Amino acid sequence: MPDKEKKQGTNISRRNFLKGVGTGTVAATVAPSVLISNEKTADAQMGDAVASATIQLNINEKSYQVEVEARTTLLTVLRDGMDTGGNNIDLTGAKLICDRGECGGCTVMVDGKSVYACMMLAIDAQGKQITTVEGLADGDDLHPVQEAFIQHDALMCGFCTPGFVVSSAALLNENAKPTLEEIKVGLSGNTCRCGTYPFIFDAVKTASQKM
Amino acid sequence: MASWGEASESRLIGKRVTRLSGKDKVTGKAKYTFDINEPGMLYGRILRSEVAHATVMGVDMSDAEALPGVKAVIPLIEVGKKLRYQGQEIAAVAAETDDIAKDAIRLIRVDLEELPHAVTEEDAMADGAPEIRDWPSNQSEPNIREDGDLEAGFAEAAVEVEATYHTPVQTHVCLETHGHVAKWEDEQNLTVWASTQGVFGVRNDFAQRFELPANQVRVITEHMGGGFGSKFGPGVEGHTAAELSRITGKAVKLMLTRKAEHLVAGNRPSMTQHVRAGATRDGRLIAYDMKGYGTGGISSGAGFTGPYVYHVPNSRAERVNVATNAGNQRAMRAPGHPQGAFGMDSLMDELAEKLGMNPLEFRRINDPNEVRQAQYTLGAQEIGWHRRNRVPGSGTDVKKRGMGLGSGQWGGGGGRGTEARVTINADGTVEAVTGTQDIGTGVRTVIAIIVAEEFGLAPTDIRVTVGDSAPGLPSGGSGGSQTTPSVAPVIKTAAAAAKQKLFERIAPLLEAPIEDLRVGTGTIYVVSDRTKTITWKQAAGQLGMESISEGGTWDEDLRQGGAAGAQFAEVEIDTQTGAIRVIKIVAVQDCGLAINRLTTESQINGGVIMGLGQALLEERFMDAVTGRMLNANLEDYKVPGTLEIPEIKSIVFDTHRKVTGVGEPPCIPTPGAIANAVYNAIGVRIRSLPITPDKILDALAEKKA
Numbered sequence: 001m002p003d004k005e006k007k008q009g010t011n012i013s014r015r016n017f018l019k020g021v022g023t024g025t026v027a028a029t030v031a032p033s034v035l036i037s038n039e040k041t042a043d044a045q046m047g048d049a050v051a052s053a054t055i056q057l058n059i060n061e062k063s064y065q066v067e068v069e070a071r072t073t074l075l076t077v078l079r080d081g082m083d084t085g086g087n088n089i090d091l092t093g094a095k096l097i098c099d100r101g102e103c104g105g106c107t108v109m110v111d112g113k114s115v116y117a118c119m120m121l122a123i124d125a126q127g128k129q130i131t132t133v134e135g136l137a138d139g140d141d142l143h144p145v146q147e148a149f150i151q152h153d154a155l156m157c158g159f160c161t162p163g164f165v166v167s168s169a170a171l172l173n174e175n176a177k178p179t180l181e182e183i184k185v186g187l188s189g190n191t192c193r194c195g196t197y198p199f200i201f202d203a204v205k206t207a208s209q210k211m
Numbered sequence: 212m213a214s215w216g217e218a219s220e221s222r223l224i225g226k227r228v229t230r231l232s233g234k235d236k237v238t239g240k241a242k243y244t245f246d247i248n249e250p251g252m253l254y255g256r257i258l259r260s261e262v263a264h265a266t267v268m269g270v271d272m273s274d275a276e277a278l279p280g281v282k283a284v285i286p287l288i289e290v291g292k293k294l295r296y297q298g299q300e301i302a303a304v305a306a307e308t309d310d311i312a313k314d315a316i317r318l319i320r321v322d323l324e325e326l327p328h329a330v331t332e333e334d335a336m337a338d339g340a341p342e343i344r345d346w347p348s349n350q351s352e353p354n355i356r357e358d359g360d361l362e363a364g365f366a367e368a369a370v371e372v373e374a375t376y377h378t379p380v381q382t383h384v385c386l387e388t389h390g391h392v393a394k395w396e397d398e399q400n401l402t403v404w405a406s407t408q409g410v411f412g413v414r415n416d417f418a419q420r421f422e423l424p425a426n427q428v429r430v431i432t433e434h435m436g437g438g439f440g441s442k443f444g445p446g447v448e449g450h451t452a453a454e455l456s457r458i459t460g461k462a463v464k465l466m467l468t469r470k471a472e473h474l475v476a477g478n479r480p481s482m483t484q485h486v487r488a489g490a491t492r493d494g495r496l497i498a499y500d501m502k503g504y505g506t507g508g509i510s511s512g513a514g515f516t517g518p519y520v521y522h523v524p525n526s527r528a529e530r531v532n533v534a535t536n537a538g539n540q541r542a543m544r545a546p547g548h549p550q551g552a553f554g555m556d557s558l559m560d561e562l563a564e565k566l567g568m569n570p571l572e573f574r575r576i577n578d579p580n581e582v583r584q585a586q587y588t589l590g591a592q593e594i595g596w597h598r599r600n601r602v603p604g605s606g607t608d609v610k611k612r613g614m615g616l617g618s619g620q621w622g623g624g625g626g627r628g629t630e631a632r633v634t635i636n637a638d639g640t641v642e643a644v645t646g647t648q649d650i651g652t653g654v655r656t657v658i659a660i661i662v663a664e665e666f667g668l669a670p671t672d673i674r675v676t677v678g679d680s681a682p683g684l685p686s687g688g689s690g691g692s693q694t695t696p697s698v699a700p701v702i703k704t705a706a707a708a709a710k711q712k713l714f715e716r717i718a719p720l721l722e723a724p725i726e727d728l729r730v731g732t733g734t735i736y737v738v739s740d741r742t743k744t745i746t747w748k749q750a751a752g753q754l755g756m757e758s759i760s761e762g763g764t765w766d767e768d769l770r771q772g773g774a775a776g777a778q779f780a781e782v783e784i785d786t787q788t789g790a791i792r793v794i795k796i797v798a799v800q801d802c803g804l805a806i807n808r809l810t811t812e813s814q815i816n817g818g819v820i821m822g823l824g825q826a827l828l829e830e831r832f833m834d835a836v837t838g839r840m841l842n843a844n845l846e847d848y849k850v851p852g853t854l855e856i857p858e859i860k861s862i863v864f865d866t867h868r869k870v871t872g873v874g875e876p877p878c879i880p881t882p883g884a885i886a887n888a889v890y891n892a893i894g895v896r897i898r899s900l901p902i903t904p905d906k907i908l909d910a911l912a913e914k915k916a
Binding site for chain 2: 069071072076079080088090091092093094095096097098099100102103105132133134136137142145146149150151153155156157158159160161162165183184185187188190191192193194195196197198199200201
């Protein structure tokens with residue numbers, strides 16, 4: 001490769017691009033210009049993207065008023081968001097791990113189905129029932145999946161665990177008595193690096209028998 | 212001599228005990244560094260090089276500084292200096308939200324003059340290769356080890372094998388990326404939440420870096436999301452978080468992005484080894500001659516083992532480290548061993564085949580380790596070794612099955628340097644405190660089990676504090692499978708000392724000599740007269756306004772190094788698609804005394820699964836032309852998922868009643884066992900990891916031709 005002068009920029013990610021699409025107007029132009037460099041034009045486009053609005057979200061059967069930008073993901077609201085009263089929402093159970101819908105660390109339930117919260121814009125979560133790992137237990141009574149995860153040691157470092165717990169609960173919502181193969185397929189959108197899978201399978205089996 | 216007592220006397224030690232942190236982890240309550248939300252906290256981000264080699268001609272941060280919500284922008288490299296790998300730090304920002312920080316990073320303009328790079332070992336070793344660093348060569352002086360008389364050995368050999376084995380660079384993929392939340396309490400006191408395997412090491416590093424007294428830096432790691440050897444120091448990102456916090460006067464959270472985690476947060480170096488080896492007709496490994504190299508990126512270091520575990524009287528091994536324009540290696544789960552074991556166990560099978568010998572029998576002849584000899588017997592039984600293909604690749608079905616085995620050896624004997632305190636309060640509550648950290652291995656629960664066993668209580672009765680430097684009770688980093696063997700003896704002796712003190716206090720009350728007192732389940736009684744008994748709470752009540760609080764010492768007799776392991780794999784190959792399915796793995800792992808059998812099994816499962824990833828999936832792809840990593844995400848860098856998981860039979864192989872660490876060794880034998888099983892299934896050997904369907908199809912096509 002010949003030596004050359006180069007201006008460096010950071011690439012826009014596929015999801016940032018999609019978030020751009022969410023804003024409606026800049027989709028056609030944002031990707032090429034930002035991909036090439038950090039030219040001044042990028043600023044104006046970002047200016048479009050940061051317009052904000054106040055929306056209402058139902059999370060764990062509680063209503064929150066939050067100010068969001070068009071690009072704000074549901075995950076960002078849960079973890080870093082603040083209600084309009086200035087209180088942190090602080091639901092940090094869901095994790096950002098891959099940041100592109102590959103690992104399931106951010107899994108929450110939206111109307112009872114598992115969803116990657118890093119891939120859902122906050123504005124698209126309006127009017128839906130959002131359940132995070134913090135909302136699964138009934139007070140001190142843990143969800144059967146949570147009980148079974150503890151019993152079988154279906155966790156080590158625990159960072160992926162909230163995502164697995166929610167995915168497992170959502171799986172059992174749809175299929176009360178899954179086979180081992182169905183458990184594997186049902187949880188194939190979640191990744192663990194410590195290698196807890198065998199005990200997760202055992203835990204889901206146990207939970208399914210108790211539910 | 213201190214001892215853990217007999218198995219028959221143990222109520223908790225060696226049993227299956229659920230994790231103390233389980234409830235917090237399944238409810239989302241457990242707070243990791245990534246989850247810390249301090250009032251007014253800012254978000255830090257780092258701008259990194261997208262090129263592998265360049266001179267920095269200019270950095271213009273003015274637009275980033277002008278962006279509303281940005282509180283600080285700092286350069287991390289001087290103009291005129293060289294960037295030597297993709298991902299190297301250029302500048303950093305702190306902003307009110309993470310999105311603003313991301314925007315600000317994009318507004319920093321960097322002028323670079325690109326330099327020629329080499330990101331692969333071959334490019335870096337070629338004649339006229341670009342200079343990776345200001346070193347005389349991209350290759351280190353060879354490290355040579357010789358034993359016996361190689362020529363005489365080969366003269367004695369009846370069969371010889373010559374082959375080249377390769378393993379690529381693998382990255383750690385910690386799910387919680389490296390990161391910190393730094394907060395200056397005032398000009399002289401720094402608090403840092405760190406995702407680290409070494410709380411005290413990180414504390415001392417920050418103290419040195421910011422010229423603070425060590426006792427004015429507090430490091431907290433209550434929970435952390437995986438390290439696997441890559442999280443021992445604050446790194447540039449930790450120092451940057453603290454610097455941004457110092458400048459802004461606010462807490463700053465700075466976590467690496469997933470991409471940066473692949474690029475700069477460590478990796479397992481590659482290995483390429485060319486080996487010629489010979490064995491005698493009666494099956495003795497007699498000569499081994501190996502030349503190999505690997506890259507650990509910009510620092511070059513790429514050690515691997517060879518020859519490995521088997522006895523070979525005449526050997527020569529020559530290794531070279533190759534520097535490349537790529538992120539630096541860091542220790543990764545049993546550094547050097549899985550690569551070396553894959554090469555060695557592949558070689559062993561190739562030699563056995565030339566001899567017409569059962570590979571298991573060949574190992575029996577050449578493995579001097581008695582524990583592993585017993586593991587071979589048990590493992591072969593569990594997998595059903597007799598079912599394996601006598602003739603590799605035989606069978607006419609589209610899907611073919613095969614079996615293989617591999618071996619491993621690790622230390623894990625622990626060491627001095629842990630301080631701990633066990634306290635009995637007058638209300639009967641118990642606290643155990645030490646400066647170690649629970650990186651997911653479950654040491655928190657191990658501590659509770661030991662104290663609860665000593666006191667006749669339940670593990671949940673013990674309040675355990677780890678992962679905090681504030682109590683001033685140091686412990687070493689969690690590396691080398693050293694945590695439990697380093698911590699357990701100190702906790703045990705501290706608890707024993709506290710119990711002794713309590714016995715001294717209540718002996719007069721029970722009218723019995725101290726040596727006659729024993730703990731029951733929640734009670735203390737007199738062994739010579741069991742009618743004399745009081746509850747634990749009553750006994751503690753005798754302390755009045757005082758507490759008993761005792762330290763411990765590291766007692767060598769309570770731990771032992773040396774952990775042997777053997778694994779057997781069964782695989783199924785679809786000869787039409789090349790798809791590989793691991794059916795079953797039997798992992799027989801020497802654990803010494805497993806304090807908690809449940810979490811020990813978890814660790815063996817985890818090691819096997821990481822080994823499976825190395826065998827079949829994981830590879831860092833560097834593009835030689837652009838100098839960039841092509842798969843720095845979790846979509847293209849594959850780690851094992853649910854669909855890859857076979858039946859795993861993890862056997863906790865107790866050999867003695869002393870504590871041995873087991874975090875690393877179970878990942879060592881897996882790649883070799885799987886590679887040998889693949890050969891046994893299809894009769895074609897894949898000598899390069901990961902064993903992917905394309906390699907299988909190519910090899911099958913070659914065999915046919």
